[in-house]
Amino acid sequence: MSSNFVLKNVTLASGDTKDIQVSDGLIVGVGSDLVADEMLDCTGLIALPGFVDLHTHLREPGFEQSETVLTGTQSAALGGFTAVHAMANTMPVADTAGVVEQVASLGVEAGYAEVFPIGAVTVGLEGNQLAELGAMANSKAQVKIFSDDGKCVHDSVIMRRALEYVKTFDGVIAQHAQEPRLTEGSQMNEGAVSAELGLTGWPSVAEESIIARDVLLAEHVGSRIHICHLSTAGSVEIIRWAKARGINVTVEVTPHHLLLTDELVRSYDSVYKVNPPLRTAKDVQALREALIDGTIDIIATDHAPHPIESKDCEWSAAAFGMLGLETAASIAQEVLIESGKSSWSRLAEVLSIAPAKIGGDTNQGQIIQSGSVANIVLIDPKARRKVVADSASKSKNSPYIGLELPGKVVHTIFKGYFTVRDSKLAAKGRH
Amino acid sequence: MKNLLSAADLTRDSAIEILDIAEEMAGVNDREIKKLPTLRGKTVVNLFFEDSTRTRISFELAEKRLSADVINFTAKGSSVSKGESLKDTAQTLEAMGADAVVIRHPASGAAQILAHSGWIQGSIINAGDGTHEHPTQALLDAYTIRKRFHGSASSGKSLDGLKVAIVGDILHSRVARSNLFLLNSLGAEVHFVAPPTLLPSNPENLKAELHFSLDDALSDIDLDVVMMLRIQSERMNASYFPSEREYSKIWGFNAQRLEKLKDSAIVMHPGPMNRGLEIDAVTADSKQSTVLEQVTNGVSVRMAVLYALLSGERNADVI
Secondary structure: OOOOEEEEEEEEOOEEEEEEEOOOOOOEEEEOOOOOOOEOOOOEEEEEEEEEEEEEEOOOOOOOOOOHHHHHHHHHHOOOOOOEEOOOOOOOOOOOOHHHHHHHHHHHHOOOEEEEEEEEEEHHOOOOEEEEEEEEEEOOOOOOHHHHHHOOOHHHHHHHHHHHHHHHHOEEEEEEEOHHHHOOOOOOOOHHHHHOOOOOOEEEEHHHHHHHHHHHHHHHOOOEEEOOOOOEEEEEEEEHHHHOOOEEEEEEEEEHHHHHOOOHHHHHHHOOOOOOOOOOOOHHHHHHHHHHHOOOOOOOOOOOOOOOOOOOOHHHHHHOHHHHOOOHHHHHHHHHHOOOOHHHHHHHHHHHHHHHHHHOOOOOOOOOOOOOEEEEEEEEEEEEEEEOOOOOOOOHHHHHHHOOEEEEEEEEOOOOOEEEEEOOOOOOOOO | OEOOOOOHOOOOHHHHHHHHHHHHHHHHHHHOOOOOOOOOEEEEEEEEEEOOOOHHHHHHHHHHHOOEEEEEOOOOOHHOOOOOHHHHHHHHHOOOOOOOOEEEEEEHHHHHHHHHHOOOOOOEEEEEEEOOOOOOHHHHHHHHHHHHHHHHHHHOOOOOOOOEEEEEEOOHHHHHHHHHHHHHHOEEEEEEEEHHHHHHOHHHHOOOOOEOOHHHHHHHOOOOOEEEOOOOHHOOOOOOOHHHHHHHHHHOOOHHHHHHHOOOOOOOOOOOEEEOOOEHHHHHOOOOOOOHHHHHHHHHHHHHHHHHHHOOOOOOOHH
């Protein structure tokens, strides 16, 4: 397709039906009866700003058997994403300017989505000494988000210093909230099901106590803070309190914590093993309500690919994590739209506009209007699809295989280029 | 029934049936020639990823008395420690044509994974999976209780109305969990007695009454059975309780507590005992103690389980 085209008869988040004209990577017109050399009929499709994932494990460098920047961003494109933030727990850890620049350049080379590397907060994710945050921020990768995700920045002093230090370059710390001593050897949510299954529990309080501490620290030093993968009803209450108090905190929830519960662990099928663990139906309900009412700001996938051998074993030997990029939009639709409780505007907010704002991604999350960068996803909201193992990801550890989910990503447009067209991945990325 | 993975899978009727078969097997064990041809030509593998001499030899004896070909496979470590993975081990045994695998594994759910993974076609018997379950232990305990309370008239009987206290490390005990599920099915009333640190913090799905004080439980409940659990050494330095001395004082079974039990009541222990910690010598060697009966009955019960799972057409006259 040329770089000049018109998407005919799209439905915008507002419900209006319009044509969108794209030229040279920008939206140049939104209106009626727009004309270009190429016209694509989009009747019945909803157009939203391209999705932005604030929490993706691309695994490269170091774990290329699980995922690479190329396969991960291809998976992202199929899920409607035009930007992903790559977590720092690679090998070597993304704790230096060199590694984050490498990941960023691999992203450009792949061309399926914008790749924003997240820098580690501490050297080697060890929690002892701050990594060179300034060097990463000032590198070509221009890192804005720092996280030891996978591990908690548990030392209160290190956390305080990190929160203060990143103010230098308007960075943000994304905390993986998990009190380590309370979760030694933890395998699943601590609750009625773990009591039956004899698996070591991961208690809610291990998340909530860290979140409580960190919002208070953020308030004390006047910093902003982002909380990764909120998973409990108690955490929602703490965030509600913190926001009411004016603390500058943003929060993400994963698709799986919005849909799945710890009852699934009864199968001992390690595809359901994830950190933080699947919680109870009561927690799922609280997370859904918080996403709808704005207590939770965004959905982020925590897409965590693992090779077959890391999951094809007994529960306690299996790796934590599940895929998420290609199913996130459907789960968001299930929670926000199919429930009848929210709107497409809210869906665009939680999957695109708000995460772009938190990450400081200037070219992302722009509403569909003339002058915006042409990062657009088109969704068929009426489609229903059964999730299959087939995925652009190198890994297969999706907990949704066999489930029927609403909605389908039909086209993904990344800076005016179709990375996905008619639900098929483009043979090449954008260059 | 193809597998025995969990005591929770046993209905009241199927549990009573196994106990009744065990009665018949006990008859065989009293004969001069303690052997049945039932499993001749069948291969049973004892796959032990964890040390357990007692359970392993009990199964081995049961298998040999049923004339099975027995292979002991002791695999140290698992995929965690970069040893052979459960999958590779299972597929190896499958390739050798195992008809049944008796598995002991440190990971909860390992037996279930083995049974449902498609790696292996034979029957799976859970001989203890992590801190989850140990169903044959629960069956042999139920058998022992039934024998003590119903004697030679045990066949066909349940444990309706009996009051059972399980005392000790409930949180980490596969014995406690399996016993709970089986005792529930067989109609007994279950009480868990332990320091709060060793009880599940979310017991709402567990049909048992919780008690922190052993002395209160002994005076408040007309107990028929007290089952003492072994305190594992790894709990001792992890602040579950301050010291062995204090644990023994508050939750150990001793001569003074034995006096509070009615004469017909029994004291059980799955072994091996820490004498002087959870149980004292007076109790362990008293006539109310069933420790050695449990060991004896273990063989009969395991024969019954193997028979129920492997003998195909089940006819009473095979015995």
